[in-house]
Amino acid sequence: MSPSKIEIVDQLSALVGEANVISDAEGMGRFLREPRKRFHQSAQAVVLPEDTNALQAVVRWANETGTGLIPQGGNTGLVGAQVPLSGAEVIVSLAHFDKVRDVNAAAGHMTVEAGLTLEKAQQAADAEGSLFPLFIASQGSATIGGVLSSNAGGIQVLAYGNARELCLGVEAVMPDGALYKGLNALRKDNTGYDLRDLLVGAEGTLGFITAATLKLAAKPEGHETAWINVASPAEAFALFSLVRDRAGTTLSAFELVPRFGIEMQLTHGMLERDPSASPSPWYVMAEISRPKGGLEGVLTDALAEAFEQDLVSDASIAQSLDERANMWRTRENMSEVQSREGASIKHDVSVPVAAVPELIERGSAAAGKLIEGIRPCPFGHMGDGNIHFNFSPPVGYDNAAFMAEAPKLHDAIYEIVLDLGGSVSAEHGIGQLKTGLLKQVKDPVALAVMRKIKGALDPNGIMNPGKMLDEF
Numbered sequence: 264m265s266p267s268k269i270e271i272v273d274q275l276s277a278l279v280g281e282a283n284v285i286s287d288a289e290g291m292g293r294f295l296r297e298p299r300k301r302f303h304q305s306a307q308a309v310v311l312p313e314d315t316n317a318l319q320a321v322v323r324w325a326n327e328t329g330t331g332l333i334p335q336g337g338n339t340g341l342v343g344a345q346v347p348l349s350g351a352e353v354i355v356s357l358a359h360f361d362k363v364r365d366v367n368a369a370a371g372h373m374t375v376e377a378g379l380t381l382e383k384a385q386q387a388a389d390a391e392g393s394l395f396p397l398f399i400a401s402q403g404s405a406t407i408g409g410v411l412s413s414n415a416g417g418i419q420v421l422a423y424g425n426a427r428e429l430c431l432g433v434e435a436v437m438p439d440g441a442l443y444k445g446l447n448a449l450r451k452d453n454t455g456y457d458l459r460d461l462l463v464g465a466e467g468t469l470g471f472i473t474a475a476t477l478k479l480a481a482k483p484e485g486h487e488t489a490w491i492n493v494a495s496p497a498e499a500f501a502l503f504s505l506v507r508d509r510a511g512t513t514l515s516a517f518e519l520v521p522r523f524g525i526e527m528q529l530t531h532g533m534l535e536r537d538p539s540a541s542p543s544p545w546y547v548m549a550e551i552s553r554p555k556g557g558l559e560g561v562l563t564d565a566l567a568e569a570f571e572q573d574l575v576s577d578a579s580i581a582q583s584l585d586e587r588a589n590m591w592r593t594r595e596n597m598s599e600v601q602s603r604e605g606a607s608i609k610h611d612v613s614v615p616v617a618a619v620p621e622l623i624e625r626g627s628a629a630a631g632k633l634i635e636g637i638r639p640c641p642f643g644h645m646g647d648g649n650i651h652f653n654f655s656p657p658v659g660y661d662n663a664a665f666m667a668e669a670p671k672l673h674d675a676i677y678e679i680v681l682d683l684g685g686s687v688s689a690e691h692g693i694g695q696l697k698t699g700l701l702k703q704v705k706d707p708v709a710l711a712v713m714r715k716i717k718g719a720l721d722p723n724g725i726m727n728p729g730k731m732l733d734e735f
């Protein structure tokens with residue numbers, strides 16, 4: 264028989280200490296509220312183990328009692344993977360796992376615990392003259408365990424890869440309570456199946472990551488950052504090819520922003536003036552991270568060529584750190600400004616980078632047929648083929664009526680994405696938001712293997728039940 268809430272709290276308190284168990288509604292509130300305010304379930308309790316021994320004890324208890332456990336880091340996930348589905352679960356916060364264990368800048372790696380925020384991990388690398396090159400807008404709260412478990416991407420994937428590519432090894436408490444000691448700093452290790460690659464991107468369904476060894480990069484000597492006017496996504500792609508050819512792996516960001524995004528920022532007071540002298544239907548923000556001793560002016564030279572080829576109509580290169588920060592702010596305001604504008608129907612999708620213009624053209628046309636006057640706002644990491652294909656309602660349209668149209672719009676956009684060989688979840692994951700969709704679109708062989716892996720590692724289904732694979 265499942266234990267009652269009182270029994271759960273008593274039993275967990277015996278395992279991790281009374282001070283590390285929260286069960287009142289007010290205390291649990293911040294662990295239950297997720298950024299998009301879509302999911303509203305309660306939990307039996309929130310537990311905050313202080314070390315791996317205590318965490319292992321909680322996992323063994325969960326197997327004995329059949330209680331679902333939800334790993335939680337910074338609670339910034341956007342697909343509801345870190346919050347309860349049924350209310351019968353216990354949230355396990357890794358907040359006490361917040362130490363920097365070792366930074367070896369000379370060898371290019373560091374080992375940190377899973378509850379450390381991404382920003383603190385970046386600061387630890389920076390203090391030793393090195394760079395941990397994973398940047399997302401939520402980095403002040405998002406944790407290493409969370410970014411690895413959701414294989415976060417962000418704004419510099421182009422040069423450095425996503426979380427998976429930045430991870431050398433992990434330590435983890437597996438679903439049976441065993442401690443996997445995989446914290447190695449090896450760049451080469453061909454000794455069979457790699458548990459690290461299973462745990463990264465598993466959204467907490469295959470165990471708790473407790474620490475990780477991460478790759479460090481050399482700190483760039485400087486950046487060249489430009490805000491560039493282009494006529495269309497097709498020109499943006501041509502510009503991308505040109506700049507990539509000239510800059511190689513020093514091209515660290517290539518972001519696309521539509522005029523509509525700038526107009527919204529001006530309307531809502533997030534931007535004082537237009538980012539370039541003349542308005543343009545589309546903008547690219549490109550950045551080069553110049554290595555020590557690297558040549559200056561690579562981006563300027565590439566843009567001069569792009570002018571000659573009529574790919575761009577105007578461009579400004581940041582002349583100071585402030586100007587660079589302003590360009591980044593304009594790009595990063597894009598998510599926030601849409602919520603100020605009203606309802607927004609969102610799609611975090613990716614396609615092969617050359618197909619981005621077709622995705623935007625076909626997706627905008629299909630949406631316009633469904634809802635006359637709909638305002639497409641596709642923006643994001645064009646260099647990775649990852650577009651946040653969002654839509655705002657026609658002016659004056661009722662927000663609730665607009666959101667009621669979301670399923671039709673999703674179907675139309677995902678159909679185009681799949682037709683172009685893309686993915687319906689580029690960087691935010693599956694969580695509880697896209698479990699149904701995963702079943703529809705994932706290769707059936709891959710889906711069957713995923714289910715077998717889950718069943719083999721977590722036969723009692725205690726790890727983040729119902730997330731990603733909703734049969735468990």
Ligand SMILES: Cc1cc2nc3c(=O)[nH]c(=O)nc-3n(C[C@H](O)[C@H](O)[C@H](O)COP(=O)(O)OP(=O)(O)OC[C@H]3O[C@@H](n4cnc5c(N)ncnc54)[C@H](O)[C@@H]3O)c2cc1C
Nearest residue numbers: 336337338339340344406408409410412415416466467472
């Ligand atoms: C403003 C904003 C901007 C964002 N920008 C980006 C972006 O550019 N790119 C991007 O990829 N994402 C982005 N995100 C999404 C989010 O920040 C990332 O998914 C982040 O990686 C989640 O980290 P977290 O610590 O908050 O994890 P949580 O939200 O707490 O959890 C996320 C998932 O990881 C699991 N998990 C957490 N910790 C562990 C652990 N120790 N062991 C096992 N599983 C664990 C959870 O169960 C859940 O499945 C953004 C979010 C916000 C709010």
